[in-house]
Amino acid sequence: MKEEIREGLKIPAHIAIIMDGNGRWAKKRGMPRTFGHTQGAKVVEQILEDADHMGVKYLTVYAFSTENWSRPQTEVKALMNLLRRYMKTSLAKCAKNNVRVRVIGDKSMLDKDLRESIADLERDTASNTGIGFQIAINYGGRDEIVRAVRRAAARGLLEDPEKIDESVLDDCLDTAGIPDPDLLIRTCGEQRISNFLLWQLAYSEMYFTPKAWPEFDRDELVRAIDAYNHRERRYGGLMDK
Numbered sequence: 001m002k003e004e005i006r007e008g009l010k011i012p013a014h015i016a017i018i019m020d021g022n023g024r025w026a027k028k029r030g031m032p033r034t035f036g037h038t039q040g041a042k043v044v045e046q047i048l049e050d051a052d053h054m055g056v057k058y059l060t061v062y063a064f065s066t067e068n069w070s071r072p073q074t075e076v077k078a079l080m081n082l083l084r085r086y087m088k089t090s091l092a093k094c095a096k097n098n099v100r101v102r103v104i105g106d107k108s109m110l111d112k113d114l115r116e117s118i119a120d121l122e123r124d125t126a127s128n129t130g131i132g133f134q135i136a137i138n139y140g141g142r143d144e145i146v147r148a149v150r151r152a153a154a155r156g157l158l159e160d161p162e163k164i165d166e167s168v169l170d171d172c173l174d175t176a177g178i179p180d181p182d183l184l185i186r187t188c189g190e191q192r193i194s195n196f197l198l199w200q201l202a203y204s205e206m207y208f209t210p211k212a213w214p215e216f217d218r219d220e221l222v223r224a225i226d227a228y229n230h231r232e233r234r235y236g237g238l239m240d241k
């Protein structure tokens with residue numbers, strides 16, 4: 001059944017996604033894990049477009065974690081090549097669709113040519129005014145917080161302990177200037193954060209689906225948004241009823 005966006009549905013301003021299950025999806029079909037990643041990359045493009053059309057303002061996807069380096073070299077290489085290709089081919093699409101791209105994570109550990117393609121894509125889409133698309137590459141939530149503290153120190157913001165507050169750290173994170181996710185989606189059944197956006201997810205609503213990422217589609221996104229609409233966000237307070 002095709003899921004419709006019903007009238008009055010509140011669209012989360014920021015959706016974050018842990019795109020999980022590419023490997024299991026491929027294996028189940030007798031294919032190599034990398035086939036799942038290739039398929040997954042196509043789904044990202046489609047979901048970005050769908051989210052944009054629905055009125056989502058920011059979409060953040062987890063593409064490669066600081067822990068994913070521990071996978072076999074062949075898989076790491078395939079993932080890096082996929083990212084390389086994505087950075088090169090998505091520029092025209094982002095320009096056409098007014099998408100603003102930001103890569104979050106520690107880019108210093110990536111190969112030089114990939115770093116350059118990322119810099120090109122970020123620079124060339126920086127003045128776009130449509131959906132903000134964050135791609136997490138070599139990203140770890142703990143690593144991001146450590147790098148934010150270092151950044152704050154380099155900016156001289158830690159000298160007076162009395163002046164250290166949440167906004168100081170917020171402004172030094174890779175996601176500076178981007179509102180926290182309203183909704184986190186994780187595909188393929190696992191119910192954990194896996195070191196994603198530890199700071200930013202403090203009050204996000206969580207949605208878990210058994211569907212693997214390569215089979216995630218617009219209908220699934222609508223279901224997640226629908227579930228989000230049934231949540232009561234209290235932020236530690238009480239609903240006045």
Ligand code: IPE
Pocket residue numbers: 019020021022023024025063064065068079188
């Ligand atoms: C998610 O799919 C993509 C990345 C982590 C890069 P996985 O590769 O984790 O697939 P599963 O979870 O092993 O099936």
Ligand code: IPE
Pocket residue numbers: 018019020021062063064065068190192194
């Ligand atoms: C999280 O998925 C990382 C990405 C989606 C990029 P993993 O498959 O790496 O996480 P675990 O190992 O199941 O926690």
Ligand code: MG
Pocket residue numbers: 020021022
């Ligand atoms: Mg996984």
